[in-house]
Amino acid sequence: MEAIAFYIFAILITGLFLVTAFSRNILYAMSSLAAGMVLISGLFFILGADFLGAVQLVVYSGAIMALYAFGMMFFDATRDVKEKNTSSYLVFLLSGFSAVALVVIFAAPTIGKHIEPIVTAPQGLDNPHAIGAVLFTKYLIPFEVAAVMLLVAMIAGIVLASKKMDESLSEIYLDADPETEKKEQE
């Protein structure tokens, strides 16, 4: 039962991400990326990691929605994008890396037999509680460091984008004097 579900999910995810990599249409690429991310949560659900599965859904659906917003600004969604492959060194490097990654992936089951978990899952707790217990005891410092990094990124974003943040956007356009606008751009 689980094996059947796993293979269905695995084939779908691989197929969708292949579409993401090879499609020239921005709409296909992003839609298959989003669908693939949603389906990855299915793998988490099969493994019994319900909480991580739901987090995968929440986080990636939001993140890819932001990607769509950029895609909408930069591309015409109904046309194919003309790709420019000027650097053959880049292609060479990337394909080399992919080959190495493939070897690692195929070797992983052999290596994986010798892996033992550093932290065993706490017994008698359900999924979200167990994750919380491990996250806030064993891995507290990495967790907090990640939180600080996100805070830094957020403050940097606010500083970069904060011009005229205390005004409503539509009021800026109403009040804006074309002359001063030009000077500011210069």
Place this chain on the structure above:
Amino acid sequence: MDGYIIATVIKAILILAVISALAGFGTYIERKILAFIQRRLGPMHVGPFGVLQIAADGIKLFTKEDFIPSGANKIVFMVAPIITAATAFIALAAVPLLPEFTLFGIDVKPIVSDMNIGILFVIAMMGVGLYGPLLAGMAQENKWGIIGSARTAIQFLSYEVVTGLSLLAPIMMVGSLSLIDFNTYQAGGIGHWIVWTQPVAFILFLISGFAETNRTPFDLLENEAEVISGYATEYSGMRWGMFFIGEYANMITIGFLASLIFLGGFNPLWIIPGGLAIILKVAFFFFLMLWVRSAWPHIRPDQLMWLCWKVLMPLAVINILITGLVMMA
């Protein structure tokens, strides 16, 4: 194991049938209530009090020609409405709809999948549902469509934070993400409802619920006066109908979530049995959405972003802080 699979399939089919029928009936209720509030009669001609208007609308939707604009991206254009309808029903899979009851000697749990992260799953699935309007708007070669999907993106990025943060305070109090645990937490009658201890969270959740279902103060995606029909401009027939069913199913889901999390769920209320109690609560929320639609004008996209990021999100964070302090003290 086999019995479990058969029971799940039966439950899924029942939910699909009942909720889509309710969605069709919801259109009639909406037109009628809007009409009464605006001192009109609403649909009157087809059948007694216009009840058969649903059948007429259904026949019209099914028989209408289903065309795809020539400039559109065909596959994405065809898939987009299915996303909205499917995710709306998948979200309902984790919602306990009624209390447990016994039928022909078998205990029936009216929930398709009782997972211990119910709330997160429902919220996540309803979030994924907004990919429907987004893709629909981008796939059709239409400027109103693009504006509609741009508005979808900003609406999603605005309200999603508020939904999550407003639910965090009740989750902290109950100590579980399962909707059934929320229900048992409030088993002690009206005095134990979470709405009395978390009124701010309740109001924030309702507001973001309105944004989630594109109901009227926040119906930016398809506001006729501004962007024709937004993401749905080029759609007709059953594909448009699927967007509609998805939207109404989402309204019902939000009603169930609000009554399960804040208003005591399906616990028996005074002399009203639990099953009837939750249906009444969901009906009240459905009515509230129609009431607000008839009473309020809709707001601009930048006002929505201002509201969500500058007012509601700080309020939700302060609410979580106070809840945490009170719980520790």
